[in-house]
Amino acid sequence: MSFLFPAFLLGAAAIALPIVLHVLRRNEAPDVPFTAVKLLNRSPLDGRRRRRMQDWILLAARVAALLLLAAAFARPYLQSAGNPSLRVVAVDRSYSMGAPGTFERTLAMAREAVDAAARGERVAIVAFDDRAELIAPPGGRAEAQAALAGLQPGFGDTRYAPAVRMGVELAGGADARLILVTDMQRSGWAEEEPPIVPDTLRIEVREVAGPAGNLAVTHVRRTAGGAGVGIRNSGAHPGAGTARLLLDGVAVASTPFNVPAGERVDVQIAHKMPERGAAVVQIDDEEGYPADNSRHLVLDPPARGRILVAGADAAEPAFYVTRALTAGEVVEGVEIRGIPAAALGRDRPEEMSESRAVVLLSTRNLDRRGQERLAEFVRAGGGLLVAAGSEVDPGVLGTAMGWPEFSAVEEAAGASRLAATDLRHPIFRAFGPLAANLGQVRFTHTWRVRAAEWQVMARFTDGAPALLERQEGAGRVVLFASDLERRWNDFPLHPSFVPFTVEAVRYIAIPAGAKREYLVADAPPDTGGAPGVHFLEGTGDRVAVNVDTRESSPAGMSGDEFMAMLRPDGGAQPPPAHVQAEQTEARQGFWRYGLLLMLGALVAESFVGRR
């Protein structure tokens, strides 16, 4: 036990005060001549004894309160011993661990890691795939072993970063050891922001040998003559087998395939496919990962509709955006139609109501009826992407949508760039680490929008909100605070323009549940995250959930390569001893308990003193 401010312990000398008072007060009792002292002695409730006992309790309570107060001010803390006090065992449960025998070996190594914990060392168990879950909080080895007993491989893909971050979080800056038990797939670091690891966290990797090769169905598509199937061989030897097509659970066709080592082939399974239903293509691969041996497909026709791109120019409205959306295929079967903004009020109402989203690039000649239709459309569940620009009058937009704060939106001139602040947002998720490329776009004019009722997904480098989102009735609105038609920036000339525009429009055009194919990591909650064909609650839509085929490659990496992906905490010098002591004391916070105990002692003193 050490103290941050030991000088305060001198305050403990104050305990002399109640002791002296106690002694003085004891002598204060005056002599009173009396006759019936025998009766006092005979009293069954001996007040004298009780009084004496109470005096000692009172003295003890007062002394304890003063000692605790002095100790609390001295800020006590426990210096950590040489051994780390926490051992976090992170177990890989991605679907690659489902290869025959792999997970049994994984659990055995995890159990060894738990048993190796030193006496007094707490053990936590984290299970991870594309996310990390704490299945045994820091505690004893028995609890950790019990948690391991119930662990099974899942259908997620490997991501190391969430497990490392959870280890860092559990360690809380104290000395700790993180042991990852994994098959060391290289894909586990793909598109991941390397986690920052403090010096106090020691990371060890225990490699579990996986299969030498793996055959995986990478995609299934409906084709004119049946189904087009992609099969990849990640092994060092050629692979061969039969791909089977099952319709609603019944095998209806098959075709043989041969895949050279490290190659992917597309095969066709000839069959007249029904208009509706669910199909699954399966292959046999006894050595590889079972989860990627099948792939599901929904045969239901895609929902029709259109996306209106309202620009200023009647002849060629919204040139860049229209081209980007057409090239990117926002949603299968959806028509992209460019119209002048004035047409929103002139066209038949069905034009808009049958659309899935409106991209508003201009408010020129947008009359009152057009404004009302636009607002009704959004509130009824339609999507709206608004891009600022000289053609968009914020006052008109604010009037149309009922956003009074838009009358105060100002145009700002000055060079700035874009920085995504929420990389997990669906618009930026497709970019992965390449989201940084958005920073190459140069903006000369932007809007200054007060983001009080908006969620900000990206900002300009001057701090102003760049990409904002809000819910409007049943619809979703995304506002880009600069132009998409190359008037205020050079965005359309950058490679990131097409994916950005497509993802932004897809985000507003496809509300949750309208998508027909998901990866396990993105699957709606009511699918349970398991591969297969599911019916969504509410809409009743049939959706297919498949595993992420990035996990299908057993290519591994060495421990050094793994460690190289970690970012040490700035490589800074360890903080001075007094700073470490302050950090340790702040983390332990024993002074709070001292004050609480002191209050308890004072309450006890008050209680005893009243009797």
Add this chain to the structure above:
Amino acid sequence: MELKARTVVEGFLSGLHRSPLRGFSVEFAEYRQYLPGDDLTAIDWRVYARSDRHYVKKFEEETNLECHVLLDVSASMGYRGAAPLTKLEYASVLAGALAYLMHRQRDATGLIAFDDRITFRLPAGARGGHLHAVLLALERLRAGRTSNVAQPLRQLAEALVKRSLVVLISDLLDEPGAIIKGLRHLKARGSDVVVFQVLDPDELTFPFQGAANFRDVETGEAVLAESAAIRPAYLRELAGLTGRFDRELRGAGIDYLQLDTSKPLDLALLAYLASRQRRK
């Protein structure tokens, strides 16, 4: 003392006691014409036969009763709390009043003072100068040592040769079993026994405050206690003690009266005599 005793007694002289020797040694005084309400047995039928008028005989009361006043002069009787008199002073006035009363009734009165032994003894006498001797002795009494009530009771019981009236005046802060046993013994030997327990208001209410070191005036024993904490238990003990005296003495036919030294003595005596009169 004589003045005090007379002041207390004047006004209620109609009999402290019944004569234990009924019909013995009475002298005729005079005749008086019968008045309604007079005892019919007192009518002298001979005079009626002679004069055809109803006359009742009137006798001068005179007994040879011996009254022994036992006065506790232990140190505890010297205690004075909130009251104007010490218990011994109060008890002396009571003893003097009783002696005066006896003298007025022409009974013989004796005085025994004691603490843990008999410290003064004046044999019973009825002569004119005897009252003065009793009162003088009472005037000179001082509180002594520790008390032992049972001891003089035993000695007195051995010394009494004829049935008497024994009056014990004490605070009775002694072993109750021995006191009760001694008094019963006296009663069994034919004496009429009256017990006055004299207590100071401090002893009756325990009005002390705060922590105090209570020191026994007889033994010097000290008890450190918080007054408020110990008060209920003390009062329970005192009530138990006096209740035991009241129950067991009355059960043995012994009169028991508790006196508060802060209360006027004549009122206390009046109440006692009234109750005694009712039982006649």
